[in-house]
Amino acid sequence: MYYLGLDIGSSSIKAALVEVATGKSMGVVQEPEQEMGMFAQKNGWAEQKPEDWWLHICKAITRLKKQNNISRTQIKGIGISYQMHGLVLVDKAGTPLRKSIIWCDSRAVEIGNKAFHEIGEETCATSLLNSPANFTASKLKWVKDNEPEIYKKIYKFMLPGDYVAYRFSNTINTTISGLSEGIFWDFKNDTVANFLLEHYGIDKGLVPDIVETFGLQSVVDAKGEAESGIDAGTPIFYRAGDQPNNALSLNVFNPGEVAATGGTSGVFYAVTDNLSSKESTRVNNFAHVNYKKSTPRIGKLLNINGAGIQYRWLLNNLAVSSYEDMNTLASNIKVGADGVCLIPFGNGAERMLNNKEIGTRLVNLNLNNHHKGHICRAALEGIAFSFVYGMEILKSDGIKPKVIRAGNDNLFRSEIFANTVATLIEQEIEIYNTTGAIGAARAAGLHKGDFESFGKAITENDHVMTFMPFKDKAPYLEAYQNWKNELELVLGKENRE
Structure with a gap:
């Protein structure tokens, strides 16, 4: 059956x-x-x-x-x-x-x-x-x-x-x-x-x-x-x-559990029992699937428009044949891409940036020293940094992440991307091979109320791997701060204009 x-x-x-x-x-x-x-x-x-x-x-x-x-x-x-x-x-x-x-x-x-x-x-x-x-x-x-x-x-x-x-x-x-x-x-x-x-x-x-x-x-x-x-x-x-x-498909139901999506756009969907909405203009708040007034479960959704679409644009416009080629090129470049920074927000207005439309920016490129490997590394890091920036907003809105679970989609197949996010957020990222349709099918069984068996089916059938935070955060923190400085320069210019 x-x-x-x-x-x-x-x-x-x-x-x-x-x-x-x-x-x-x-x-x-x-x-x-x-x-x-x-x-x-x-x-x-x-x-x-x-x-x-x-x-x-x-x-x-x-x-x-x-x-x-x-x-x-x-x-x-x-x-x-x-x-x-x-x-x-x-x-x-x-x-x-x-x-x-x-x-x-x-x-x-x-x-x-x-x-x-x-x-x-x-x-x-x-x-x-x-x-x-x-x-x-x-x-x-x-x-x-x-x-x-x-x-x-x-x-x-x-x-x-x-x-x-x-x-x-x-x-x-x-x-x-x-x-x-x-x-x-x-x-x-x-x-x-x-x-x-x-x-x-x-x-x-x-x-x-x-x-x-x-x-x-x-x-x-x-x-x-x-x-x-x-x-x-x-x-x-x-x-x-x-x-x-998607959160349900990843067994995300309880406060501190976070679902992440790394497709064309990026998403953090964090569950909380707090009705606070300090960031109501930058973060969306919805009743999660298991919401009840007696036990409120709110899904805080932070969207990043400029995510996988940025990497896809590079695939289509650089002399490369696949994402695997790009990831290999990027893996030969050190953390921080030798100072090259890519601001990936080229997919319309970004809600987490107060609906500003700042576009994509590639900065600090040295035409004598840098090549497409640096650009690929800077792109993966730039998208990862935008996720980290988004998590800072969620934390300011009361989220205390205990576990992050993600589907086995494009960005999370990249070790550079996933390791960068895990290390800077200081949180394990569990990867599962599932889809929304599979999750919806399994959820049909939850009319019986057996959430424990539901979670067990996901763990036993779908778990692919877990990315652990690196102990040496220093190069990642330095690269993130450089990227954040560049972003704040752009945002400052937008505010002045």
Whole structure:
């Protein structure tokens, strides 16, 4: 018997099967094999058709069943992970009224910033744990202001994972964790953030019913069976946004546990039991998957836009053939890259730098002495230093890291990168070979409440290696301070301008 896990990203859908008894992964498929497209009617906009997500999900399930030679009745539960902060609007028939405004769409920035000032920083920090910013609630306000005819037809708003669950079950509901990621949750009163809805003039009736993150949320109906190939009556047991789900996939549930991601962008997602939001403009705070008012678990998310994309740019533009070649070149250069510093923030505005857009900077390059090996080393160190800088922000917001766990993705495959982060943060980094889809599939089993067995399945099946901090920190501290000095010069110049 198996659990099905789905991970609905903005570039693709991934589907995974795991054994119910052991949590062992049986396989993962991706649809489409090439990236999904986005609609961008204007600069800064990003939309996708929710119906396309469903189409790709159904194709992925068909492939997964065929590859593993299983029938629909052998799937005993479904877990769903999804791209965060998206907005899906449906009418009473459940038909989408417009394309989904997805996470990377920036049209609602000014709406959120205005609300932050009008409602008040203190209220937002203590009740929402965030600025309304460019999150789902602000996107819904944009629709109300700019597409009033569509707004009048709305029956419910949903997050992307809510819509997928609806297509399986014909049941509309959501979770506290999901509402918090849309900035619809009032942590102070442990209820829907009615004061924000009132400020935006949004009808409270548009909020879906709330169900537990782990438990029987809904079941596949006859139409869902006909379209997806999953047996009617199969329960949906779990749903969470991609970053909380990534943390869950790495067995990160408790205060002091930190999940790290080193892909195109970088992420630290640190769990705490503290509702403090000192850094609410630089760090996002969401209800983690195991949040309860009696035992609050908050996921503090610090994002670094300029991460793996910087290294990929070098791969595409230096005379090198692979990341392995780049890592080899970099390994022949000493810590500190002989003074060469690379500031990697060339992927748009950086929230942790107070939304400044400072770009990528390569400094201290000596054309007589330095070559592409120095640039590769400086790039890996520069990205690692940005993670360390981010951890300093999280520590200032009350995080005390006890363990860092990361997926076996591009940046963490580099010993230079991982050793630099581990040494400067003075924390072991455990590497696991898992994915969001596998984590979502395993999480379907958590309706039973057995978190110990869940963690054991990850440890026994997925652990790859552990990076230990080096005892001799001195060269790393010197290199980091040099990099930080260069960054502060850039930030100082930005402030003066």
